[in-house]
Amino acid sequence: xxxxxxxxxxxxxxxxxxxxxxxxxxxxxxxxxxxxxxxxxxxxxxxxxxxxxxxxxxxxxxxxxxxxxxxxxxxxxxxxxxxxxxxxxxxxxxxxxxxxxxxxxxxxxxxxxxxxxxxxxxxxxxxxxxxxxxxxxxxxxxxxxxxxxxxxxxxxxxxxxxxxxxxxxxxxxxxxxxxxxxxxxxxxxxxxxxxxxxxxxxxxxxxxxxxxxxxxxxxxxxxxxxxxxxxxxxxxxxxxxxxxxxxxxxxxxxxxxxxxxxxxxxxxxxxxxxxxxxxxxxxxxxxxxxxxxxxxxxxxxxxxxxxxxxxxxxxxxxxxxxxxxxxxxxxxxxxxxxxxxxxxxxxxxxxxxxxxxxxxxxxxxxxxxxxxxxxxxxxxxxxxxxxxxxxxxxxxxxxxxxxxxxxxxxxxxxxxxxxxxxxxxxxxxxx
Amino acid sequence: xxxxxxxxxxxxxxxxxxxxxxxxxxxxxxxxxxxxxxxxxxxxxxxxxxxxxxxxxxxxxxxxxxxxxxxxxxxxxxxxxxxxxxxxxxxxxxxxxxxxxxxxxxxxxxxxxxxxxxxxxxxxxxxxxxxxxxxxxxxxxxxxxxxxxxxxxxxxxxxxxxxxxxxxxxxxxxxxxxxxxxxxxxxxxxxxxxxxxxxxxxxxxxxxxxxxxxxxxxxxxxxxxxxxxxxxxxxxxxxxxxxxxxxxxxxxxxxxxxxxxxxxxxxxxxxxxxxxxxxxxxxxxxxxxxxxxxxxxxxxxxxxxxxxxxxxxxxxxxxxxxxxxxxxxxxxxxxxxxxxxxxxxxxxxxxxxxxxxxxxxxxxxxxxxxxxxxxxxxxxxxxxxxxxxxxxxxxxxxxxxxxxxxxxxxxxxxxxxxxxxxxxxxxxxxxxxxxxxxxxxxxxxxxxxxxxxxxxxxxxxxxxxxxxxxxxxxxxxxx
Numbered sequence: 070x071x072x073x074x075x076x077x078x079x080x081x082x083x084x085x086x087x088x089x090x091x092x093x094x095x096x097x098x099x100x101x102x103x104x105x106x107x108x109x110x111x112x113x114x115x116x117x118x119x120x121x122x123x124x125x126x127x128x129x130x131x132x133x134x135x136x137x138x139x140x141x142x143x144x145x146x147x148x149x150x151x152x153x154x155x156x157x158x159x160x161x162x163x164x165x166x167x168x169x170x171x172x173x174x175x176x177x178x179x180x181x182x183x184x185x186x187x188x189x190x191x192x193x194x195x196x197x198x199x200x201x202x203x204x205x206x207x208x209x210x211x212x213x214x215x216x217x218x219x220x221x222x223x224x225x226x227x228x229x230x231x232x233x234x235x236x237x238x239x240x241x242x243x244x245x246x247x248x249x250x251x252x253x254x255x256x257x258x259x260x261x262x263x264x265x266x267x268x269x270x271x272x273x274x275x276x277x278x279x280x281x282x283x284x285x286x287x288x289x290x291x292x293x294x295x296x297x298x299x300x301x302x303x304x305x306x307x308x309x310x311x312x313x314x315x316x317x318x319x320x321x322x323x324x325x326x327x328x329x330x331x332x333x334x335x336x337x338x339x340x341x342x343x344x345x346x347x348x349x350x351x352x353x354x355x356x357x358x359x360x361x362x363x364x365x366x367x368x369x370x371x372x373x374x375x376x377x378x379x380x381x382x383x384x385x386x387x388x389x390x391x392x393x394x395x396x397x398x399x400x401x402x403x404x405x406x407x408x409x410x411x412x413x414x415x416x417x418x419x420x421x422x423x424x425x426x427x428x429x430x431x432x433x434x435x436x437x438x439x440x441x442x443x444x445x446x447x448x449x450x451x452x453x454x455x456x457x458x459x460x461x462x463x464x465x466x467x468x469x470x471x472x473x474x475x476x477x478x479x480x481x482x483x484x485x486x487x488x489x490x491x492x493x494x495x496x497x498x499x500x
Numbered sequence: 501x502x503x504x505x506x507x508x509x510x511x512x513x514x515x516x517x518x519x520x521x522x523x524x525x526x527x528x529x530x531x532x533x534x535x536x537x538x539x540x541x542x543x544x545x546x547x548x549x550x551x552x553x554x555x556x557x558x559x560x561x562x563x564x565x566x567x568x569x570x571x572x573x574x575x576x577x578x579x580x581x582x583x584x585x586x587x588x589x590x591x592x593x594x595x596x597x598x599x600x601x602x603x604x605x606x607x608x609x610x611x612x613x614x615x616x617x618x619x620x621x622x623x624x625x626x627x628x629x630x631x632x633x634x635x636x637x638x639x640x641x642x643x644x645x646x647x648x649x650x651x652x653x654x655x656x657x658x659x660x661x662x663x664x665x666x667x668x669x670x671x672x673x674x675x676x677x678x679x680x681x682x683x684x685x686x687x688x689x690x691x692x693x694x695x696x697x698x699x700x701x702x703x704x705x706x707x708x709x710x711x712x713x714x715x716x717x718x719x720x721x722x723x724x725x726x727x728x729x730x731x732x733x734x735x736x737x738x739x740x741x742x743x744x745x746x747x748x749x750x751x752x753x754x755x756x757x758x759x760x761x762x763x764x765x766x767x768x769x770x771x772x773x774x775x776x777x778x779x780x781x782x783x784x785x786x787x788x789x790x791x792x793x794x795x796x797x798x799x800x801x802x803x804x805x806x807x808x809x810x811x812x813x814x815x816x817x818x819x820x821x822x823x824x825x826x827x828x829x830x831x832x833x834x835x836x837x838x839x840x841x842x843x844x845x846x847x848x849x850x851x852x853x854x855x856x857x858x859x860x861x862x863x864x865x866x867x868x869x870x871x872x873x874x875x876x877x878x879x880x881x882x883x884x885x886x887x888x889x890x891x892x893x894x895x896x897x898x899x900x901x902x903x904x905x906x907x908x909x910x911x912x913x914x915x916x917x918x919x920x921x922x923x924x925x926x927x928x929x930x931x932x933x934x935x936x937x938x939x940x941x942x943x944x945x946x947x948x949x950x951x952x953x954x955x956x957x958x959x960x961x962x963x964x965x966x967x968x969x970x971x972x973x974x975x976x977x978x979x
Contacts, residue, residue, distance in 0.1 A: 364611060371608045376776075412562075498548065 076492030079338045083482045086333075089475055096472035103465020104128070111458045121184075125191040126445045127459050128180055131466035133294060133437045134318075136174050137311065138470075140287055141319020142167035143246065144312075146253050147283055150269075150276035155493030156347060159339040159484050163323050165254045166481070170473045172247030175240075177469065182239055185232050194444075195223075195230040195300045222301065230297055242290045249279055254477075257485055264487030287312055295437075298444035302381045306366040313362045317355035318433040321426040324348045326474075328423050330483060339484050342417050343497045349416035356410070356429070360403035385443055390452025398439050402432040434463065509689040512642055513539075513662040514673055515649065516682035521547045524657040527680040528553035531661060534676060538665035542649070542658040561629050568625035569618045576617035580610045642690040660688060784838035786930050787915070788908030793832040833908030841934045851939030854932045858924055867894030867943040868950065889920045893950045900944050910937045
């Protein structure tokens, strides 16, 4: 039998070092250069639409990519407290830090939000006067057939999808996420000093209502940010799909960050193979959950075969380029990782798990690209993938995100120092 | 124990008792290092670290379950393919029925069932595999004859080293176990006496098998017999559905009168309603009428009339003069192919194939108006046994003349019929109708002369027939 470890932090260093913090301006610089390069190159992109439109779309893809990571980590924190989890205490601080990153991301969203407020329709078609799902000829025919028709659905949806209400909601989301992230991070940091058990109890008590608040905000933000790109498409399963990918990528990000920190001599003792194994199990579970939700959404629409819903999938499956992209998504986001991280041995091998994690993050990016980019040309049969535009933007956004993480983490401990369940986490073993 | 005769019992191992899990694990480690392989440990609860201590390899079970699940995936898909789409087996053909135009086999529809089959088979594989690997069910185990062993489910820990281990030596093993801290050591003996089943068990078993065979025998017997009692309706609302068959009288009656004046059970769509996907606003594509032609402006209404005309009855007669009026104005018809249609080799070949299927029966493969139906009908007509208007030759001057018979008019003829020719709009999709038009024009380019037989029969009436499109004179013509 192995010995029981005392509930004490034994690593030499548990914070980021100065080098990481000094790299922040460099990372921000890379970020800005990447985004600018993407914008300039999008002027020469052959795919339809203006440079503003092209850039706004790829920017939204990458923004949603990093935002979903933060939201996944926020869910990780909430669910840990809700279930009084002990095993993950040593990785929970990383999740708290990433969750806190959601608030600064609100500034990055201004790139999308300000044009919307100014009345440009770079991304959201509902921000265009007289937007309609039908061609003008069809609309006239329908109007002629039924003079006493109800107001068109575009008009009804306008009550929800208008620049002002959209902006209010967006600001509310980021404020709520900021408040939630700050609550968990501050309370947890306070416990590092005092070790007060009452702080854990307070977080546990609030985790249930905050989970509901989190659910509401993630549902409506996914409707607003991604689904409203196709405002006349209907799917109530879309937010669950968004959430499944978000939590999966959040888990992977925690895993990869912990590995990176340990490689750099941080928190070397606290996070063990047992933790990676369990994170890997959860990742595997949410790979399958993602597949389950993705297929459920597809099957319902495919089987009902109603034109109002099928067009969304029809375009993504039956056009050149997007068809292959969908296939890559199904194979890469479900089948390959399903087989790859199903085994115990695979999940306990750090190198392998890191490789699988990076692969899955790429697939998560592919997923957001698949959700957003086909809407760019309003089904004009343009396959938009252009590495010269898309990759600098992704690199830039990720660099900024890492800079935000360093900014949030500062010199704060990367593990909770005096959590009452620390002993349980340190002695965590999976059999 | 030692005094027992070896004829009646066999030594299977030495059972050593320990008082706490730590000494059990250390004893297991010692035994493994001493080279013992055939041994097993027993404890009231799962002890962490016992697997490596006793030298247990990773279980084969996950791999087994994976293989079964993987196989079940293909078995499930195969089963569905066989039942839904295969019809080649002569003995048990699948139900390869085309329903609502859906494909016989389509992946998305089959995935839920496949998924369930994988889950079910994997669960069975796990459960049965666990039994198999643990050699269950085991009706008796010599360990249960040792009274001390009962505490293995309560508070004591045991290690048994079996005699089948090649390092086993009765006295040496016992001293080793003592050395490793065993609190007590006992021999485990298998009773060799009286291991036969009691004879009544076999009797009951035989009787049970016999009784089990009765139901299938009775079912087979009844399958070959007739019965006078009415059959049992298990699902009555499937046997008696709330619907009417096609072409029957309406069941809706009041005071012995039909509520619907046409007395039909089949109802027409409500006026002005159009089925999904049937709006067909593009008059050029669907009616062969130029877009800017005034009569086509209210195309939706025209369409509704055409729909009602196709399930024609006498009240709707006013449609007729309208169509006749339109037909007289040749300028309304399209003189070229509509925008949605690309005329190329494949398109004309499609037209040829459709023409051969739908048109050649009367008009002949060469379009000369002398198909098999026409030949037979003409023969009967000559005997006065039938009334028949000779099928038109595609090569007649009037049919070929683009000013009198532009493309749109040919299209309209296929769609709505003309004179005695029936409408084919319901059978042939619009695109295929245009393909036939293209093929007809191609046939006309071949330079085939109109068949003499056809022109002789009603040559005088030829001009008259094409000019006057009123349907009234067609009856008299053949007489």
